[in-house]
Amino acid sequence: MSSSPAFRPAWWLRNPHAQTFAGRFMRPSAGVPLERCRIGTPDGDFLDLDYAPEPAPGAPIVVLLHGLEGSTRRGYMSEMFRQLFVRGLRGVGMNFRGCGGEPNRVSRFYHSGETGDLAHVVAELRGRHPGRPIGAAGFSLGGNVLLKHLGERGHDAGIAVAAALSVPYDLAGCAARLSGGLAGRTYGSHFLRALRRKVRAKRGLLEGVVDVERTLSARTLRDYDDALTAPLHGFSGADDYYARVDVRRHLAGIRLPTLLVQSRDDPFLPEGAIPEAAVAANPHVTAAFTDRGGHLGFVEGASPWRRRFWAEPVAARFLAGRLSLSPSAPAR
Secondary structure (H helix, E strand, C coil): CCCCCCCCCCCCCCCHHHHHHHHHHHCCCCCCCCEEEEEECCCCCEEEEEECCCCCCCCCEEEEECCCCCCCCCHHHHHHHHHHHHCCCEEEEEECCCCCCCCCCCCCCCCCCCCHHHHHHHHHHHHHCCCCCEEEEEECHHHHHHHHHHHHHHHHCCCCEEEEECCCCCHHHHHHHCCCHHHHHHHHHHHHHHHHHHHHHCHHHHECCECHHHHHCCCCHHHHHHHHHHHHCCCCCHHHHHHHHCHHHCHHHCCCCEEEEEECCCCCCCCCCCCHHHHHHCCCEEEEEECCCCCCCCEEECCHHHEEECHHHHHHHHHHHHHCCCCCCCCC
């Protein structure tokens, strides 16, 4: 179990949707200044990395992974950059393909199970900053990518410690949840609008590769994944995609200290999706599960003018405590 301080939800944000929206709109997007670095990928594409300032020479590095249709400029990313900096850690935000402000060069996008780009970034950072300990933190979809990477590679993950926040356990269930009701009308429709914009921007690359008209007419995230995500990335359909990238299959393979921050009332998740038994069975995984908090919410405070954000300091403390004891991540 986690030794993290208890989360005390703001009395004026008791509802999970209120927590989720407050987390989205009340976190300040302006944070530490970021310096962009573009790196190439083996398939001729690029990834944009955003470096926070270095708190001290040789500071440990933490790779940050954002959520679906996010970027390094999201409020939770900015807050994490700040929390890492004050603890002597240098954050490096990885923008998934097409999320750094301009379309990527090839037809493929990113998805919940794409771990090759993360492995490439970790290897690049190890080459550019030899000897430095490296950790990682992922938010929502980025948390799914991170945990799958850890579970697939075990001791060979290339990092020393990790934290994953508001992970979409049970991707099929989450897609269904975001396809109807209040969650579908708010969160699901928001994601679909953003995804469609990117499809239109890359239409020339996608024509003949996927059914663009079917993709643009998708009414749910599952329809979108069935029309584009699955065929574009080597899956037979949405069900195959959800089953093969479901992070619950990979939790047992994690072999390094990993913190999971999750609210049981996350409106993106179906009831019972959090794999609490599997987490408890892995001694390398620490749970910071709360009954309330929404999806990337975790807002505390006596009033909107005295609000505090609980999750990022908890994750940053966990990362800093382990990275300060690690001379370097395993060079594998």
